[in-house]
Amino acid sequence: MHIFFEQNLQNALIELSSEESRHCTKVLRLKAGDEIGFVDGNGTIARARLVDVSAKLTSAAITHRVLQPKRNFYLHLAVAPTKNIDRFEWFLEKATECGIEEITPVICAQSERKIIKPERLYKIMTAAMKQSQRAWLPKLNDAVKFEEFINNYSSDTPAFIAHCDEGEKNPLREAYKQGEDVMVMIGPEGDFSPEEVQLARSKGIQAISLGQSRLRTETAALVACMEVNFMNGELG
Numbered sequence: 001m002h003i004f005f006e007q008n009l010q011n012a013l014i015e016l017s018s019e020e021s022r023h024c025t026k027v028l029r030l031k032a033g034d035e036i037g038f039v040d041g042n043g044t045i046a047r048a049r050l051v052d053v054s055a056k057l058t059s060a061a062i063t064h065r066v067l068q069p070k071r072n073f074y075l076h077l078a079v080a081p082t083k084n085i086d087r088f089e090w091f092l093e094k095a096t097e098c099g100i101e102e103i104t105p106v107i108c109a110q111s112e113r114k115i116i117k118p119e120r121l122y123k124i125m126t127a128a129m130k131q132s133q134r135a136w137l138p139k140l141n142d143a144v145k146f147e148e149f150i151n152n153y154s155s156d157t158p159a160f161i162a163h164c165d166e167g168e169k170n171p172l173r174e175a176y177k178q179g180e181d182v183m184v185m186i187g188p189e190g191d192f193s194p195e196e197v198q199l200a201r202s203k204g205i206q207a208i209s210l211g212q213s214r215l216r217t218e219t220a221a222l223v224a225c226m227e228v229n230f231m232n233g234e235l236g
Helices: 018-027 085-098 118-131 146-152 194-202 217-231
Strands: 003-005 013-015 035-039 044-052 059-067 075-079 102-107 159-162 182-186 206-209
Touching: 003 018, 003 118, 035 059, 075 085, 075 217, 085 102, 085 118, 085 217, 102 146, 146 194, 159 194, 182 217, 194 206
Parallel strands: 003 035, 075 102, 075 182, 159 182, 159 206
Antiparallel strands: 013 059, 035 044, 044 059
């Protein structure tokens, strides 16, 4: 069944956007009477049957709605955008498919990319949500400088910073406890600076390791995402 995104699923009759209408008719070649699905990004999954079908305006009648419950833990990743934005987009796509609640792009001292286009990233995450048949769209925050993020971060949620420098670091799988909410920070290609690590630790954020290999930013972020999900029984 083909899944479409619609923010308001409370009405009995849903009108698809012009973009979704074109996709429905020109690409999928669906017809009146065909069944489709909807997600709204806020937990609602719906089934519907197409009523009117055209490239300009397609409508569907809702036949069933269900609310997908929130997960029993909250995963927030603060990740430095990569120099090659395709790599960051790849991470957002895969993290959305695997399951994540919140993402904050963090601009660090050694970041080579300091500007992102949230509109495109939002579209990538929405497409990944539909593809994976999830009903919750992750929250994508505005990009923020490292110091501002750290100084404004105040939460009882366990928080970790993954970095490559030597020092006392526990593996994420040992530092994190199943069922807890968690925030994990992943640095840029040049890693966090020693000053950034020190500042984070001064705020109670624990240093962790993601393994013996030196990982790319987007790989490290996805490893952290998948490890937390795996420990909570979300994968496998």
